[in-house]
Amino acid sequence: MAKVVLTSLKARDFTDDEIYRAVERAIDGLDFSFRDGIQNVVVKPNLCYYWDYSTGETTDPRVVSAVIDYVRHKLGKDVSICVAEADASAMKTKYSFRVLGYDKLCQKKNAKLVNLSEGNIVDVRVNVGGKEIALPLNEILLGADLIINVPKLKTHNFIGATCALKNMFGAISKPRKFSYHEIVSYVIAGVNKIVKSHIIVVDGLIVRGSYPKKMGVIMAGDDPLATDFVALEIMGFNPKRVPYLSLAVKEQIGKVRNIKLIEDGARLSEIKRSFPSHSFLLHRISWNLQLKMLRLYEAVVGDVIPPILEK
Amino acid sequence: MNRKILLAFAASPEECEILLKVGVIGLGNMGKLHLLNALKIKGINVVAAADKSEKNRRSVEKYHVKTYDDYIKLIDAEKLDAVIVSLPNFLKREGVFSAAERKLDIFLDKPLARNFPEAQAIVQKAEKENVRLMVGVNYRYFPSVQKLKSNLDDGRIGDAVIATSELILNGPLSHSAVPTPVPDWWLNKEMSGGGALLDLGYHLIDMLSWMFGDLEVTYSNLGYRLNLPLEDSGTVVLESKKRGTTCVANVGWFSKSIFPDFNFRINVHGTVGYDSTDRYAPRNLRVHAVKEGTLNFLRRLSGRKIRYLSYTYYYSSFHEILELFFEALNKGVELPVSLEEQLDVVRVIDSVYREHGAG
Numbered sequence: 001m002a003k004v005v006l007t008s009l010k011a012r013d014f015t016d017d018e019i020y021r022a023v024e025r026a027i028d029g030l031d032f033s034f035r036d037g038i039q040n041v042v043v044k045p046n047l048c049y050y051w052d053y054s055t056g057e058t059t060d061p062r063v064v065s066a067v068i069d070y071v072r073h074k075l076g077k078d079v080s081i082c083v084a085e086a087d088a089s090a091m092k093t094k095y096s097f098r099v100l101g102y103d104k105l106c107q108k109k110n111a112k113l114v115n116l117s118e119g120n121i122v123d124v125r126v127n128v129g130g131k132e133i134a135l136p137l138n139e140i141l142l143g144a145d146l147i148i149n150v151p152k153l154k155t156h157n158f159i160g161a162t163c164a165l166k167n168m169f170g171a172i173s174k175p176r177k178f179s180y181h182e183i184v185s186y187v188i189a190g191v192n193k194i195v196k197s198h199i200i201v202v203d204g205l206i207v208r209g210s211y212p213k214k215m216g217v218i219m220a221g222d223d224p225l226a227t228d229f230v231a232l233e234i235m236g237f238n239p240k241r242v243p244y245l246s247l248a249v250k251e252q253i254g255k256v257r258n259i260k261l262i263e264d265g266a267r268l269s270e271i272k273r274s275f276p277s278h279s280f281l282l283h284r285i286s287w288n289l290q291l292k293m294l295r296l297y298e299a300v301v302g303d304v305i306p307p308i309l310e311k
Numbered sequence: 312m313n314r315k316i317l318l319a320f321a322a323s324p325e326e327c328e329i330l331l332k333v334g335v336i337g338l339g340n341m342g343k344l345h346l347l348n349a350l351k352i353k354g355i356n357v358v359a360a361a362d363k364s365e366k367n368r369r370s371v372e373k374y375h376v377k378t379y380d381d382y383i384k385l386i387d388a389e390k391l392d393a394v395i396v397s398l399p400n401f402l403k404r405e406g407v408f409s410a411a412e413r414k415l416d417i418f419l420d421k422p423l424a425r426n427f428p429e430a431q432a433i434v435q436k437a438e439k440e441n442v443r444l445m446v447g448v449n450y451r452y453f454p455s456v457q458k459l460k461s462n463l464d465d466g467r468i469g470d471a472v473i474a475t476s477e478l479i480l481n482g483p484l485s486h487s488a489v490p491t492p493v494p495d496w497w498l499n500k501e502m503s504g505g506g507a508l509l510d511l512g513y514h515l516i517d518m519l520s521w522m523f524g525d526l527e528v529t530y531s532n533l534g535y536r537l538n539l540p541l542e543d544s545g546t547v548v549l550e551s552k553k554r555g556t557t558c559v560a561n562v563g564w565f566s567k568s569i570f571p572d573f574n575f576r577i578n579v580h581g582t583v584g585y586d587s588t589d590r591y592a593p594r595n596l597r598v599h600a601v602k603e604g605t606l607n608f609l610r611r612l613s614g615r616k617i618r619y620l621s622y623t624y625y626y627s628s629f630h631e632i633l634e635l636f637f638e639a640l641n642k643g644v645e646l647p648v649s650l651e652e653q654l655d656v657v658r659v660i661d662s663v664y665r666e667h668g669a670g
Contacts, residue, residue: 049484049486050537087492088490089492090493098537099539301604301607302351302611303604303607303622304344304347304351305347306344306626307370308485309487
């Protein structure tokens with residue numbers, strides 16, 4: 001049975017101490033067994049772009065800081081902790097680590113900051129829904145004893161919503177992941193088939209729906225698929241209708257029957273009610289329609305389209 | 312230059328069918344926009360463009376413009392009258408010098424240069440080679456800015472006592488339709504010359520200088536929230552020695568604000584009243600786009616000239632300033648933006664950087 005623990009902070013100005021206590025309560029609630037011999041821990045935040053935590057788009061470094069402290073508390077000071085992220089189509093970690101405050105955090109916490117697009121990268125083949133794909137992955141990720149996935153609770157204009165499974169898409173070493181977008185569901189399911197997130201700590205301090213909102217939610221799970229099911233429920237989606245999640249269910253990437261939801265000081269229904277829901281479908285239809293109309297206008301009137309809007 | 316000799320003998324520029332032969336140097340987003348705009352401007356013939364990137368060159372193939380992988384090859388091979396220089400800041404000096412030595416008139420993307428000494432060298436070179444150089448300070452040509460300037464000049468606001476201005480965007484960290492990483496030169500102090508102040512503050516200081524004149528810095532502050540080697544925010548307080556106006560420029564790269572959101576305004580508080588560009592800018596850019604698109608369609612139907620890019624509000628100013636540049640070249644009249652003004656903008660920005668040890 002998969003477990004998901006939902007906690008929330010009461011104050012709007014979250015202090016480091018409050019964040020730590022929420023993270024601790026949430027992970028403790030999982031009764032996760034930290035087996036002996038764990039030496040290499042990889043923490044994977046969501047640093048998809050240069051927009052900092054206040055926008056609700058990227059993982060708050062204070063949540064990662066709390067996760068590092070928790071791991072050290074459980075596994076001792078000598079455990080090796082890497083905070084890892086790969087370059088993305090529009091983001092270079094050499095800048096995002098600085099801009100988002102991760103270089104300072106890792107210096108302070110004596111954790112390694114790793115660009116998953118550099119170093120030893122191997123192509124791992126995986127079969128998803130009858131389709132075989134090869135994904136370039138960093139050996140640091142493949143060799144980790146414990147992977148802690150720290151995604152955001154946010155909607156996404158392209159795939160609807162993003163949480164634990166989608167966050168691992170960002171761990172694929174290839175920077176130009178934009179090229180996967182035609183088969184994005186397969187790639188998300190594939191990477192999660194190869195790389196198992198052992199603990200998921202969802203940063204919902206500031207969520208991002210139709211606008212960013214301070215909600216003070218911290219959620220932990222021991223199964224990425226089950227965690228995503230709860231996260232999507234909060235964001236107002238039917239998880240079974242989200243293509244990458246239904247594929248993940250078919251591929252048995254996690255357990256979605258009998259999810260044990262522990263509401264520790266936070267009610268799912270209340271959080272769901274106050275989430276700033278966002279119709280990504282409307283956004284996509286509207287954006288595609290706008291671009292089509294623009295091209296028609298260009299052809300008929302002979303006006304110019306700024307290169308920044310060109311696909 | 313043959314064109315100048317022809318102009319001297321022509322009673323009016325219209326009497327001789329002169330097509331300025333133009334080349335575009337640099338085909339990044341801005342260079343490509345200039346190319347697309349230039350293709351729509353009457354009286355010029357865009358003959359070729361140059362960019363080191365094959366991808367960028369390929370992206371303009373559909374416009375049937377010859378391309379080169381080196382701008383020196385372009386300006387040596389083609390008999391040009393003028394070039395549009397749209398290079399990264401650290402390559403501008405070399406680009407302008409090469410064009411000026413071949414006696415080509417130059418339209419240059421802002422900023423004029425990375426610092427004041429480089430700006431002086433560029434201006435001196437243009438003067439020495441007797442070529443005409445203009446910086447593309449397109450913000451002056453926003454309809455809202457034109458209206459504010461006109462009201463100010465007409466005395467509708469009285470004596471302007473305080474002017475505040477803001478331009479807060481995400482600068483080079485903006486996210487385009489096709490995700491592309493920010494080019495490294497943008498975030499390299501040596502190569503770019505500066506951060507938000509040089510990038511966005513250049514426009515504000517140019518407009519404040521154009522409106523009020525003779526600016527001196529009385530206070531400045533630079534911010535580094537993004538932990539980059541370049542400032543991502545800045546506040547500059549200036550005093551106009553000419554009109555006594557206190558001007559404030561607030562700039563930032565720190566906002567996620569994405570087009571069509573556009574966080575720009577100039578507010579002027581005068582002895583008679585208050586005016587702001589916000590009063591004349593479209594409230595909803597999508598509604599504005601539909602309105603302007605429809606008007607352009609009707610203009611096209613009735614055989615009138617369309618207002619290029621007016622549906623975007625923001626980008627039409629690029630077309631307008633480029634058209635004015637070539638119109639001035641064709642007519643042999645004074646350029647609408649003087650080099651003295653642009654030198655002064657760089658001087659002001661340079662003084663802020665020097666004060667903060669960031670120059």
